[in-house]
Amino acid sequence: MGNTLLAINNYFYRRGGAEAIFLDQMDMFERAGWQAVPFSMQHPNNLNSNWSSYFVPEIEFGSQSGLLKKVEHSLEVIYSRKARARLSGLIDRVRPDVAHAHNVYHHISPSIFPLLKQRGIPTIMTVHDLKLACPAYKMLSPHGICEQCKGGRIYNVLANRCMKGSVALSGLVMVETAVHRTLGLYRNHIDKLVVPSRFYKTKLIEWGWPEEQLTYIPNFVDQAISERPVTVDEGDYYLFAGRLAPEKGIATLIKAAGLSGQRVRIAGTGPDDAALRALAREVGADVEFMGYLSGQALHTAIARAKALVLPSEWYENAPVSLLESYALGRPVIGTAIGGIPELIKDGNTGLIAKPFDTESLAGVLTAMSQLSKNARQEMGACGRAWVRQEFSQAAYLERTTRLYSELGVKDTG
Known part of the structure; x- marks a missing residue:
């Protein structure tokens, strides 16, 4: 039996560029002799999967009605206990050799990263946007390009109402960012961050990320x-x-x-x-x-x-x-x-x-x-x-497999 890749992303259907990379990466590793096991959020548009019973219940960020529901969903957005519990069961079942996450915030949440660390699973995350630096993930305020939150000044996301012009949503991502940074959920529990552009690598270093945690691996084409x-x-x-x-x-x-x-x-x-x-x-x-x-x-x-x-x-x-x-x-x-x-x-x-x-x-x-x-x-x-x-699939597979190997993943194929 070959290696097992635990592939993590909020959505399990082709919704955007991040989902295309996530799904195509699973496919190429399967063809290379690996077992690729997804961990995602339940959603009506999801592709079929034998592992969907482990997926997290659906949360659509900012779309809940009713105060209690909003409070419950806000807590899950910041730190999902459900995601940790579901993932723990999946890990027990498949014993992955490596975990590779894509977009997890607002849905699965980074609550899963300490669990992966505790289980001794090498963990990588591909950086598809600037969430690790900017609470609103685009470095955009209603006034255009914005880097006001640099140096820990995350109150600016609320001051500028960066999330859809909403005080509630902007306040939530400010709290979310504060909690994640205080607990070191990304910084202390992810082994390597894959950046698909040199620009993002430079930008994250400017915002205080250690260069040794960042690896440039460009995106690829089918x-x-x-x-x-x-x-x-x-x-x-x-x-x-x-x-x-x-x-x-x-x-x-x-x-x-x-x-x-x-x-x-x-x-x-x-x-x-x-x-x-x-x-x-x-x-x-x-x-x-x-x-x-x-x-x-x-x-x-x-x-x-x-x-x-x-x-x-x-x-x-x-x-x-x-x-x-x-x-x-x-x-x-x-x-x-x-x-x-x-x-x-x-x-x-x-x-x-x-x-x-x-x-x-x-x-x-x-x-x-x-x-x-x-x-x-x-x-x-x-x-x-x-x-x-x-930017071929072969180049991506070779670079990513080499990174896994550097983290101690032995090829058992």
């Missing part, structure tokens, strides 16, 4: 995408794919589309949907809203684009959509913020614009359009080669 031949012909548009939220910079993209006369398609849904449609009409931009796309439909939309555009205005980590665009043979236009610029070889695999700058983005959209179709294909081909070399 092997099938990068090995499939590119058969779809380039169309006459740029594509944005993602959540329609303020920090994604879509308003800047729409204004840039209007200014440059370039055609843009937007794939996704989110809170800014109506406002962005109104803006497109107001500035006379040639923008088509495609709604939510996933799987093959999304891949086809990317493959038909001149380039994928990531006009982000927050500290992005390491967007999987960017790597997927390369895998599909398409260049990327991104802003110089967060982990995005380290994933674009400017002029080689794509182009970089200034964040928050309509004119800069308009200029870059125009510059990409003025290249020949062959030049754009050449950029896409360079990105595809880079993905196969640096």
